[in-house]
Amino acid sequence: MYQNSQNVSKAKSRRSVGEGGQGRSRRPAYTREEVARAALDLLDRVGLDGLTMRTLAQELGVGTMTLYGYFRDKEELLDAVVDAAAAEHNITPPSGSWQDQLRYLVGELRSALARHPAILELRLRRPLLSPGILRGTEIGYSALMQAGFSRAETARAFRILFLYTFGFVAFSAESVTDEVRHQVQAAALLLPEAEYPTLVASAKETAEVMGGDAQFEFGLDIILQGLDARRAGRGRRPTRRSRGE
Amino acid sequence: MYQNSQNVSKAKSRRSVGEGGQGRSRRPAYTREEVARAALDLLDRVGLDGLTMRTLAQELGVGTMTLYGYFRDKEELLDAVVDAAAAEHNITPPSGSWQDQLRYLVGELRSALARHPAILELRLRRPLLSPGILRGTEIGYSALMQAGFSRAETARAFRILFLYTFGFVAFSAESVTDEVRHQVQAAALLLPEAEYPTLVASAKETAEVMGGDAQFEFGLDIILQGLDARRAGRGRRPTRRSRGE
DNA sequence: ACCTGAACACCGTTCAAGT
DNA sequence: ACCTGAACACCGTTCAAGT
Numbered sequence: 001m002y003q004n005s006q007n008v009s010k011a012k013s014r015r016s017v018g019e020g021g022q023g024r025s026r027r028p029a030y031t032r033e034e035v036a037r038a039a040l041d042l043l044d045r046v047g048l049d050g051l052t053m054r055t056l057a058q059e060l061g062v063g064t065m066t067l068y069g070y071f072r073d074k075e076e077l078l079d080a081v082v083d084a085a086a087a088e089h090n091i092t093p094p095s096g097s098w099q100d101q102l103r104y105l106v107g108e109l110r111s112a113l114a115r116h117p118a119i120l121e122l123r124l125r126r127p128l129l130s131p132g133i134l135r136g137t138e139i140g141y142s143a144l145m146q147a148g149f150s151r152a153e154t155a156r157a158f159r160i161l162f163l164y165t166f167g168f169v170a171f172s173a174e175s176v177t178d179e180v181r182h183q184v185q186a187a188a189l190l191l192p193e194a195e196y197p198t199l200v201a202s203a204k205e206t207a208e209v210m211g212g213d214a215q216f217e218f219g220l221d222i223i224l225q226g227l228d229a230r231r232a233g234r235g236r237r238p239t240r241r242s243r244g245e
Numbered sequence: 246m247y248q249n250s251q252n253v254s255k256a257k258s259r260r261s262v263g264e265g266g267q268g269r270s271r272r273p274a275y276t277r278e279e280v281a282r283a284a285l286d287l288l289d290r291v292g293l294d295g296l297t298m299r300t301l302a303q304e305l306g307v308g309t310m311t312l313y314g315y316f317r318d319k320e321e322l323l324d325a326v327v328d329a330a331a332a333e334h335n336i337t338p339p340s341g342s343w344q345d346q347l348r349y350l351v352g353e354l355r356s357a358l359a360r361h362p363a364i365l366e367l368r369l370r371r372p373l374l375s376p377g378i379l380r381g382t383e384i385g386y387s388a389l390m391q392a393g394f395s396r397a398e399t400a401r402a403f404r405i406l407f408l409y410t411f412g413f414v415a416f417s418a419e420s421v422t423d424e425v426r427h428q429v430q431a432a433a434l435l436l437p438e439a440e441y442p443t444l445v446a447s448a449k450e451t452a453e454v455m456g457g458d459a460q461f462e463f464g465l466d467i468i469l470q471g472l473d474a475r476r477a478g479r480g481r482r483p484t485r486r487s488r489g490e
Numbered sequence: 491a492c493c494t495g496a497a498c499a500c501c502g503t504t505c506a507a508g509t
Numbered sequence: 510a511c512c513t514g515a516a517c518a519c520c521g522t523t524c525a526a527g528t
Contacts, residue, residue, distance in 0.1 A: 028492075053521065063494040065522085074521065121369060124415055134436065134444060137451075141443040154443075155450035160464040164405070167412025170369055191379065198386040198399075199379060205400035206382075219405040226471030273511075298502065308513040310503085319502065 028069070029062065033087075035070050036080035040116065043081060048118045053077075078122055085112070085119045086133045093139055098147035099224045105140050106165050106220060113169040120170055137162075148231060157227050164219060172211030181207040273314070274307065280315050281325035285361065288326060293363045298322075323367055330364045331378045333357070338384055343392035344469045350385050351410050351465060358414040365415055382407075393476060402472050409464060417456030426452040 030038075035056075042059055043051050053074060057064040071077040089112045094104040113120055137158060144154040188196075188203035199206065209215050275283075280301075287304055288296045298319060302309040316322040334357045339349040358365050382403060389399040433441075433448035444451065454460050 052519090054519090065494050066492085068522075069492070121366070124366060124369075134433075134441065138441045138444045141447060145443060151447045151450045152453075155447055155454040156460060156463045157467070159454045159460065160409070160467055163412035163416060163464070164409050165412075166416065167408035167410075170415070171408060171411065188379075196379065196383045198390060199383045202386060202396045202400055205396045208397075209400040209404045215401060215404065218401045219408070222402070222405055222468060222471035222475060224471070225474045226467035226469070229470045229474055230467060297500090299500090310513050311511085313503075314511070 029066075030060065030070070032070050032080060033084065035060065035067065036077070036084040039077060039081045040084045043118050044116055048121055051118075082119055082122050085116045088112070088115075089133075089136070091136055091139065094143075098143045099228070101143040102140060102161060102224065103220060105136050105143075106161050109136060109162070109165050110169055110216065113166070120166070123166075149227075153230070160223060160227075161220075164223060168216055168219065172215070181210055184210060274311075275305065275315070277315050277325060278329065280305065280312065281322070281329040284322060284326045285329045288363045289361055293366055296363075327364055327367050330357070330361045333360075334378075334381070336381055336384065339388075343388045344473070346388040347385060347406060347469065348465060350381050350388075351406055354381060354407070354410050355414055355461065358411070365411070368411075394472075398475070405468060405472075406465075409468060413461055413464065417460070426455055429455060 038060055039051060039056050042056055046055070053067055054064050056077075057067055060066075067077065071080065089108070091105065091108050094101045096104075140158045140161070141154050144157055145151070149157060185203045185207035188199055188206050191200055193200045283305055284296060284301050287301055291300070298312055299309050301322075302312055305311075312322070316325065334353070336350065336353050339346045341349075385403045385406070386399050389402055390396070394402060430448045430452035433444055433451050436445055438445045
């Protein structure tokens, strides 16, 4: 379902090694993708620290060193795991206004990241570029360009939405429970009021804002509103907001 | 310079153990803060993977197990390292419009994160609440509230800016070199044009947008513009943007 | 061709002991 | 009171060998 043509053919060519006639040579027990999916599954269950070459091998019923036949490194395995997570991500081209389309895309990205929390940390270090991931980018780009944004603005705008979503999930994942919220509120209330008057007064609001759908939607609205304002103002006054006044 | 009163007094009370008269009992070679700062320094030099209890101990000229007298865990040490990084962060209350003040704050946060890149990854897992970190929040809150935002809006607005900045630094740190940009552009150009027409056409723009001051400022402007629009529209029409149309 | 145990150079941390 | 080496239960990975 992802990178179809290339991967399938690669797997096939691996499988068809025995066509020589002797048919005695062993063929790999798994494909790269199968190993990656097993690793993703294990990752979901035991977290990033629990994903070990040893435990993964055990899970698959092979010797540890067998894994090094599929991947040069643990690093390379982890890249494949990120790819496997992206492969699950099946987005259908949305309809509606450009804002609606982007809302949908960003929502999909958010839920995809939430489905495999450990993936996020993995992606921090790699600028991922596999086709599966870029499918969403393509759709977002075309929505923005149809709305009248230039190519440069489109790239910038999509990047903002992408970064916001990533930042949100990274810091507002389901790890922000009610308990964490209470801790935050308590910590804010303990601050010296002389130095932190506004924060002490807003302790409750600060805690509420740590996560949740409402906060996510609010930020999304703000960004889309800002983009819309930028779009509307085009040509008239090319935004000299960055200057002094 | 950070959490002044408490920490200093704690360090003093540690030092003054020998006041009993005998003066023979050994006192700790370092304070907690000194160990944390040494760890931060080591972190900057060798990265997160290189920061080991063993190497840190060696750096300080003590046995490995001595560190466990200061911190129960490596986890607890890392928390202290994040705190030590926050302690360096000295922000002076800014002036100007609320947008200017927030621009300044966010810029400070960005450069603070850039100064110790490994800190970012550390902060992903901990909702940090030390006073040093919250100083910036207090200033941001008061700027937003003076601009007329409600407490709830203020908390939401500041959170957006915080998340955007974090996301930006996480994915657009100095690790995005020209080489990475070239890779991105090349990867985009290699996509099948039938499926990715917009992305292929915007390969150059996509690469440019991966990092850099211009992109950061653009996103910041968009968010501030969106916030301003929200502020201006208050009361009139309480934003039913989230609905269908 | 494909698989794998033993071994190496590391980790964080417990334990029992040293002054 | 403070410090610490030895030891334990782990890592990722190299190497040389097994079928």
